[in-house]
Amino acid sequence: xxxxxxxxxxxxxxxxxxxxxxxxxxxxxxxxxxxxxxxxxxxxxxxx
Amino acid sequence: xxxxxxxxxxxxxxxxxxxxxxxxxxxxxxxxxxxxxxxxxxxxxxxxxxxxxxxxxxxxxxxxxxxxxxxxxxxxxxxxxxxxxxxxxxxxxxxxxxxxxxxxxxxxxxxxxxxxxxxxxxxxxxxxxxxxxxxxxxxxxxxxxxxxxxxxxxxxxxxxxxxxxxxxxxxxxxxxxxxxxxxxxxxxxxxxxxxxxxxxxxxxxxxxxxxxxxxxxxxxxxxxxxxxxxxxxxxxxxxxxxxxxxxxxxxxxxxxxxxxxxxxxxxxxxxxxxxxxxxxxxxxxxxxxxxxxxxxxxxxxxxxxxxxxxxxxxxxxxxxxxxxxxxxxxxxxxxxxxxxxxxxxxxxxxxxxxxxxxxxxxxxxx
Numbered sequence: 001x002x003x004x005x006x007x008x009x010x011x012x013x014x015x016x017x018x019x020x021x022x023x024x025x026x027x028x029x030x031x032x033x034x035x036x037x038x039x040x041x042x043x044x045x046x047x048x
Numbered sequence: 049x050x051x052x053x054x055x056x057x058x059x060x061x062x063x064x065x066x067x068x069x070x071x072x073x074x075x076x077x078x079x080x081x082x083x084x085x086x087x088x089x090x091x092x093x094x095x096x097x098x099x100x101x102x103x104x105x106x107x108x109x110x111x112x113x114x115x116x117x118x119x120x121x122x123x124x125x126x127x128x129x130x131x132x133x134x135x136x137x138x139x140x141x142x143x144x145x146x147x148x149x150x151x152x153x154x155x156x157x158x159x160x161x162x163x164x165x166x167x168x169x170x171x172x173x174x175x176x177x178x179x180x181x182x183x184x185x186x187x188x189x190x191x192x193x194x195x196x197x198x199x200x201x202x203x204x205x206x207x208x209x210x211x212x213x214x215x216x217x218x219x220x221x222x223x224x225x226x227x228x229x230x231x232x233x234x235x236x237x238x239x240x241x242x243x244x245x246x247x248x249x250x251x252x253x254x255x256x257x258x259x260x261x262x263x264x265x266x267x268x269x270x271x272x273x274x275x276x277x278x279x280x281x282x283x284x285x286x287x288x289x290x291x292x293x294x295x296x297x298x299x300x301x302x303x304x305x306x307x308x309x310x311x312x313x314x315x316x317x318x319x320x321x322x323x324x325x326x327x328x329x330x331x332x333x334x335x336x337x338x339x340x341x342x343x344x345x346x347x348x349x350x351x352x353x354x355x356x357x358x359x360x361x362x363x364x365x366x367x368x369x370x371x372x373x374x375x376x377x378x379x380x381x382x383x384x385x386x387x388x389x390x391x392x393x394x395x396x397x398x399x400x401x402x403x404x405x406x407x408x409x410x411x412x413x414x
Contacts, residue, residue, distance in 0.1 A: 002220035028227050035235040 052090070056191065057276075059086050063187055064283045068210060076205055077178075079284065080185035087190065093148040101127055101160050102184050106177045109167050120168040124161055131157040135348035152190045154345060158315050159184060163198050165319050173199055188280035192273040194291040194311040201286070208285030218282030225275030233268035237261060255403035263399055267295065270309070299390045301359070301366045301397060316342050331367065336360040351405055358401045 004024065008017040063082040067075045088095040104123050111119045134150055141147060163180070166172040175198070183201045241261050248254025274291040281288045291310055298304035305313050316338040325334035336357060343356030369375070378386055 002216045004220060005216070025223060028223055028231075032223075032226050032230050035230050 055090070056086075060187060060280045064280060067284055075284075076182045079187060080182050083185040083187040083190055086187060087151055087185075091149040091151040094150040094153060097130065097150070098152070098156055098184060101130075101156070102181055103177075105160050105163055105167075106175070106180050108164060109172070109175055109180075117168060120164045124164050124168075127157050127160050127164075132344070132348055135344065139347050139349045155189065155191075155193045155195055156184055158195045158312070158345075159198075161319060162195070162315060166198070173202065179205065186281075186286075188277045188284065188286075189288060192270075192277060193309075194274060194277065194289055195315055196288045196311065200289060204286040204288070211285070214282045214285065218279040221275045221279030221282065223279075225272045225277075225279060228268050228272030228275065230272075233265050233272060237265040237268055252403055252407060255406060256399060259402035260395070260399040262402065263395075267292070267308075296395070297391070298394050299387065300394055301362045302370075304394055304398065305359075305363065312342065312345065316345075332360070332364050335363050335367075339363070351409065354405045354408070355401055358405065359398075362397045 002021075005017065005021050008020050012020060059082070063079060066082070067078050070078055084095060084099075087098065101123075104126070108116065108119045108123045131153060134147075134153060137145070137147055163172065163175075163183075179202060180198075182205065183198050186196075186201070189196055242258075242265075245254065245258050245261055249258060271292045278288055278290070289311055293307040293310060295304055295307040298307050320341045321334045321338035324337040325331060328334060339360035340353060340356035342359075343352035343354075346352050346355075378389060381389065
């Protein structure tokens with residue numbers, strides 16, 4: 001079980017925790033996809 | 049995300065999927081084969097050197113006892129030289145030179161040297177070529193670390209099994225890792241904060257602020273990539289060593305270097321600091337050697353040589369403060385104020401390195 005899900009189960013009943021987790025992951029994934037368009041800054045460790 | 053990152057991510061996903069479809073006895077072979085194909089396609093010279101050096105390390109392990117110490121010593125020298133020459137060419141080579149990409153060189157060179165040093169000390173558990181290739185050709189940690197250790201990896205190979213909790217935990221860690229890299233690191237810190245701070249670069253205080261931003265950016269991006277590596281390792285059933293342990297909570301510089309890039313810091317402690325201290329019996333020389341090694345691991349340049357010396361000086365001052373039993377009486381302060389003072393002082397020293405060295409180099413003082 002993921003840490004976030006464990007945390008959500010402490011404060012919410014299981015069905016609500018499931019929905020909250022799905023929405024939270026969706027939000028992060030959308031933010032990642034959206035911000036991926038930003039030019040990559042050149043992480044110094046990648047090419048070595 | 050760059051094309052390289054997307055290919056790396058998709059390759060890892062495919063490797064994880066295929067691994068759990070195969071019978072257990074072939075799974076680690078598949079991971080190693082997949083890694084060899086990945087690095088062979090994207091950086092063939094790096095693949096050749098990784099394979100060649102792995103065979104050299106194994107030959108050192110199998111060498112007769114009489115010549116083993118000399119062979120391990122020669123192998124360490126060769127691997128370190130190749131790494132440093134490549135670093136030097138990368139730093140000082142002319143723009144017209146075509147330098148082959150050596151993906152993961154910084155990390156696998158450290159892993160080779162770790163194994164060679166353990167062979168030299170006689171601490172290594174029994175090793176065969178297959179298990180050594182599994183250790184070196186491990187895709188999740190190949191390109192951005194951590195510099196995990198051989199004995200722990202072998203233990204993990206023996207214990208690993210399918211576990212749904214590890215799968216969900218690993219997937220979440222990968223998601224948070226990419227969020228740290230892309231949203232916090234690349235977007236918020238580098239792009240947005242960088243845009244605000246860039247006009248200040250002409251002043252010393254401005255450089256200091258940019259340095260603080262750079263440390264935060266490095267932390268977000270590097271710990272993010274570590275999360276991705278550890279998340280994929282977890283999905284494959286491996287618990288690899290952590291690389292960061294809340295470094296911003298460090299109460300002094302010694303504490304900081306035990307929390308920041310832990311696998312590299314502990315590598316420098318075991319294979320540079322301790323041997324140099326045993327030979328010289330001088331902690332300052334040993335700390336300087338370890339921090340210079342840590343600096344030139346990033347780049348073989350005057351800047352990183354001075355960077356290493358600067359942090360060695362910080363650690364030495366911190367150690368002297370401890371040895372003189374808290375001369376400023378910080379322990380008598382209320383805990384909240386004490387933590388505020390010590391953490392601010394630590395972060396101020398850390399971030400002061402870049403503006404100080406850049407200014408010294410730019411004014412021609414050094």
